[in-house]
Amino acid sequence: MLQLRVARTRRIALIGLAGALAVSMSACAESKRDDNAAGGEKTGGTMVFGATGNPKMFDPIFNDEGETFRITRQIYDTLLQNKPGTADVVGSLAEKWEPSNDGKTWTFTLKKGVKFSDDTAFDAKAVCFNFDRWFNMKGAAAQSQMIYYGDVFEGFAKNEGDATGDPVYKSCEAKDDSTAVINLNKAKGAFPAAFTLPSFSISSPTALQKYNADTVTQSGDSFSYSDYANKYPTGTGPFKFESWDQAKGEVSIVKSTGGTDTAKLDKLIFKVIPDENARKQALKSGDIDGYDYPSPADYALLRNDGAQVLIRPSFNILYLGINQANNPALKDVRVRQALAYGINREQFVKSKLAEGSEVATEFVPKAIAGYNDQVPQFPYDPEKAKQLLAAAGASNLTLNFYYPTEVTRPYMPNPADTFTAISEDLKKIGIKVEAIAKPWNGGYKDDVQKAGKQDVHLLGWTGDYNDAGNFVGTFFGRSKPEFGFDNPALFSAISAADAAAVGDAHTKAYEEVNKQIMDYMPAVPIAYPTPALVVGSKIKGVVASPLTDERFNTVTKG
Amino acid sequence: MLRFIVRRLLQAIPTLLILSILVFAWLRALPGGPAGAMLGDKATPEKIANLNHILGLDQPIYLQYIKFLGRVLTGDFGNSLVSTQPVVQEVLDFLPATIELSFAALFIAVGLGIPLGYLAARFRGGIIDNLTIVVTLVGVAVPVFFLGYLLQNNLAEPLGLPSQGRLTTGLDATDITGFAILDGILTQEWDAVWDAIRHLILPAITLATIPLAVITRITRASVLDVMNEDFIRTAQSKGLAEQTIRGRHVLRNALLPVATTIGLQTGLLLGGAVLTERVFTFRGLGFLLAEGIERKDYPRRQALILLGALVYVLVNMLVDVSYGLIDPRVRVR
Numbered sequence: 005m006l007q008l009r010v011a012r013t014r015r016i017a018l019i020g021l022a023g024a025l026a027v028s029m030s031a032c033a034e035s036k037r038d039d040n041a042a043g044g045e046k047t048g049g050t051m052v053f054g055a056t057g058n059p060k061m062f063d064p065i066f067n068d069e070g071e072t073f074r075i076t077r078q079i080y081d082t083l084l085q086n087k088p089g090t091a092d093v094v095g096s097l098a099e100k101w102e103p104s105n106d107g108k109t110w111t112f113t114l115k116k117g118v119k120f121s122d123d124t125a126f127d128a129k130a131v132c133f134n135f136d137r138w139f140n141m142k143g144a145a146a147q148s149q150m151i152y153y154g155d156v157f158e159g160f161a162k163n164e165g166d167a168t169g170d171p172v173y174k175s176c177e178a179k180d181d182s183t184a185v186i187n188l189n190k191a192k193g194a195f196p197a198a199f200t201l202p203s204f205s206i207s208s209p210t211a212l213q214k215y216n217a218d219t220v221t222q223s224g225d226s227f228s229y230s231d232y233a234n235k236y237p238t239g240t241g242p243f244k245f246e247s248w249d250q251a252k253g254e255v256s257i258v259k260s261t262g263g264t265d266t267a268k269l270d271k272l273i274f275k276v277i278p279d280e281n282a283r284k285q286a287l288k289s290g291d292i293d294g295y296d297y298p299s300p301a302d303y304a305l306l307r308n309d310g311a312q313v314l315i316r317p318s319f320n321i322l323y324l325g326i327n328q329a330n331n332p333a334l335k336d337v338r339v340r341q342a343l344a345y346g347i348n349r350e351q352f353v354k355s356k357l358a359e360g361s362e363v364a365t366e367f368v369p370k371a372i373a374g375y376n377d378q379v380p381q382f383p384y385d386p387e388k389a390k391q392l393l394a395a396a397g398a399s400n401l402t403l404n405f406y407y408p409t410e411v412t413r414p415y416m417p418n419p420a421d422t423f424t425a426i427s428e429d430l431k432k433i434g435i436k437v438e439a440i441a442k443p444w445n446g447g448y449k450d451d452v453q454k455a456g457k458q459d460v461h462l463l464g465w466t467g468d469y470n471d472a473g474n475f476v477g478t479f480f481g482r483s484k485p486e487f488g489f490d491n492p493a494l495f496s497a498i499s500a501a502d503a504a505a506v507g508d509a510h511t512k513a514y515e516e517v518n519k520q521i522m523d524y525m526p527a528v529p530i531a532y533p534t535p536a537l538v539v540g541s542k543i544k545g546v547v548a549s550p551l552t553d554e555r556f557n558t559v560t561k562g
Numbered sequence: 563m564l565r566f567i568v569r570r571l572l573q574a575i576p577t578l579l580i581l582s583i584l585v586f587a588w589l590r591a592l593p594g595g596p597a598g599a600m601l602g603d604k605a606t607p608e609k610i611a612n613l614n615h616i617l618g619l620d621q622p623i624y625l626q627y628i629k630f631l632g633r634v635l636t637g638d639f640g641n642s643l644v645s646t647q648p649v650v651q652e653v654l655d656f657l658p659a660t661i662e663l664s665f666a667a668l669f670i671a672v673g674l675g676i677p678l679g680y681l682a683a684r685f686r687g688g689i690i691d692n693l694t695i696v697v698t699l700v701g702v703a704v705p706v707f708f709l710g711y712l713l714q715n716n717l718a719e720p721l722g723l724p725s726q727g728r729l730t731t732g733l734d735a736t737d738i739t740g741f742a743i744l745d746g747i748l749t750q751e752w753d754a755v756w757d758a759i760r761h762l763i764l765p766a767i768t769l770a771t772i773p774l775a776v777i778t779r780i781t782r783a784s785v786l787d788v789m790n791e792d793f794i795r796t797a798q799s800k801g802l803a804e805q806t807i808r809g810r811h812v813l814r815n816a817l818l819p820v821a822t823t824i825g826l827q828t829g830l831l832l833g834g835a836v837l838t839e840r841v842f843t844f845r846g847l848g849f850l851l852a853e854g855i856e857r858k859d860y861p862r863r864q865a866l867i868l869l870g871a872l873v874y875v876l877v878n879m880l881v882d883v884s885y886g887l888i889d890p891r892v893r894v895r
Contacts, residue, residue, distance in 0.1 A: 224640015
């Protein structure tokens with residue numbers, strides 16, 4: 005009995021202690037709520053956008069992925085940008101731009117009176133500071149993460165690591181406050197469109213220096229970035245950075261004044277919701293006001309609920325890759341053409357892809373300068389396909405067909421469905437198909453792009469900027485294990501088109517290249533799919549962009 | 563007891579060391595790699611080779627492991643490829659959510675499972691018993707993600723419950739400990755407490771189904787076993803009140819295997835949390851791991867798998883300790 009009493013006393017003491025602890029903690033823990041927040045002058049309200057993944061950090065030059073760019077596009081500006089809803093190049097920080105005849109000098113006339121969100125002035129010196137910063141970036145780690153800079157400008161003042169490219173960039177001169185001249189070592193077809201790339205956003209030189217933006221250090225199998233990239237990104241955009249709450253998965257940006265444009269909203273929150281179904285439910289319940297990449301199967305349902313499904317003009321391509329090195333029969337152009345005739349692309353696009361998608365007739369989408377509507381056409385004709393196969397002595401052709409699993413891409417919403425539809429068509433023209441499914445993150449791209457193990461495969465591309473070279477140059481600009489062919493005439497034609505002077509000559513050169521590609525048929529273009537984004541009924545002013553370049557400064561929430 | 567705990571902790575060291583080797587080797591053996599993951603769609607074999615060189619991933623694997631172990635021993639698991647933040651910081655930021663969710667799920671599983679199991683055993687062969695058997699079978703059989711989607715799509719809207727997240731976006735809730743409910747109580751932000759509880763309901767139910775089914779079945783079987791023991795008959799023949807027999811002799815003895823099960827289920831909750839947290843965007847360690855797997859985040863995967871193993875070892879140790887508390891005979895042995 006005594007033991008029982010002692011135990012009970014101990015228990016009461018413990019409860020008392022816990023209570024005292026809770027009270028004392030409660031006394032220490034004060035609410036940090038901003039009681040004035042609700043009463044302040046708020047006019048535009050807050051929009052919450054459901055993002056599909058985490059941003060990486062906010063220094064655009066070290067970024068290459070869409071979820072980060074969605075945010076940095078609101079905080080920063082580039083010299084040029086895409087006209088809303090199109091891939092046309094228009095001015096942004098630059099009002100006018102002029103290339104020299106040889107394409108090696110670009111003169112930008114800048115907007116006046118623009119300020120960075122840290123209240124420092126934007127001028128030609130700031131432009132040159134940014135270009136020089138990128139060119140002179142030190143450290144193999146930092147250079148390795150400047151993916152787009154490496155693609156477009158090819159090299160640095162001093163290449164580190166194993167980088168070997170000769171730099172395209174030469175120098176930048178600030179002629180006066182509003183004139184910046186960028187000198188290049190060679191002309192490149194990527195310009196002026198590449199100046200729209202969000203990686204080339206102009207940052208505040210003061211903030212870059214203050215927060216050691218160039219510090220990129222290795223940390224285990226990854227890199228760590230500066231305070232500038234994580235806490236103080238500073239641009240001239242209509243919004244300025246407020247906070248990045250990792251635990252909540254929320255990035256908040258607020259209206260900024262002094263930049264190129266003025267936002268109508270007070271605040272914009274990007275909330276990371278990777279699961280598509282969860283994003284849909286969150287929109288339904290009003291927790292978010294919009295999200296990216298709704299499933300095409302949900303379009304009707306979303307519209308019934310009053311949401312607006314905004315279809316983006318296509319800026320991507322889905323193709324059936326052909327690896328000539330892996331199967332001798334595929335070296336015969338008649339066999340490759342037979343594949344094109346044998347696939348019922350019209351039916352596939354109609355039954356498997358989202359509204360607005362179209363059959364691809366070449367390897368650049370229609371929005372790109374250099375698209376050629378006079379290329380050879382290959383409408384669905386299974387009989388002709390069989391004849392071509394017979395003529396090439398390949399009537400009993402067997403193809404190993406690689407397709408990815410565990411992935412959805414904007415150009416390939418459902419790889420398994422795509423594979424099934426195409427392989428059924430191939431079987432109808434007498435081709436035996438051996439299916440090889442590989443996880444996207446489990447070696448698919450290694451197998452098809454590096455090892456070239458496939459005969460045919462599914463892949464695609466989403467464009468970065470309005471230049472045909474960004475598509476056909478990427479695919480067929482040189483010999484690659486993915487396609488397994490060597491066609492010096494085609495490679496040099498692409499190279500010449502890339503170097504052709506800006507304007508008509510450039511466009512015409514790529515039109516010719518596109519015809520040459522379709523004559524040679526190194527792969528079969530399948531479709532130009534159209535991804536979408538969805539916003540709630542109260543949201544007005546979102547313009548869907550082919551390049552996912554949606555700017556939210558025009559958005560209102562009613 | 564202290565010596566026992568220390569001994570168990572020391573025994574865990576070789577286990578964790580071997581696991582670290584296996585995890586490290588397994589992740590390195592997977593196709594792709596951190597360089598490919600970092601470079602994304604723009605990766606070319608040359609760029610990947612360059613980045614592998616910069617990161618030291620072209621060195622012999624034993625050297626890479628030694629470096630990795632050296633960093634881990636100093637608490638440095640590197641930075642996440644996805645968020646570029648230190649993984650240890652991520653774990654600390656996301657841990658409270660998983661603890662909160664696991665506690666809520668365990669609360670449901672234990673709170674319902676033990677009484678249900680006991681009632682099923684007591685009224686063996688009756689309606690409650692048969693119903694319990696069927697329901698628990700369904701509970702074990704239904705995949706967690708399927709149930710999650712089912713609840714999310716069919717219950718969230720009609721019941722007015724949130725379908726994702728831990729707190730309503732834009733709710734001004736003070737963050738002190740990272741535990742949303744606790745923080746709300748401490749700061750007396752009662753709307754935040756209620757909001758956090760509402761966000762917990764569907765994921766907690768989802769996560770609780772398997773442990774609830776298992777605990778119910780184990781309790782039922784255990785109670786049935788104990789009820790047939792000689793000492794129960796002795797107690798009955800001594801004329802002890804039924805209530806005393808049930809409470810002091812049957813339930814207390816039957817709880818030993820149940821405690822083991824609860825311990826094991828706590829470890830398994832982490833596995834279930836990966837799917838549940840992913841479905842409900844409940845940003846805990848499971849969510850972090852799911853994202854790490856999807857986006858080939860090697861540092862994150864390594865850290866979370868090792869942490870998971872550590873938690874499993876610790877939970878099992880706590881189970882052993884709880885044996886002693888429930889049954890004093892274990893302590894004597």
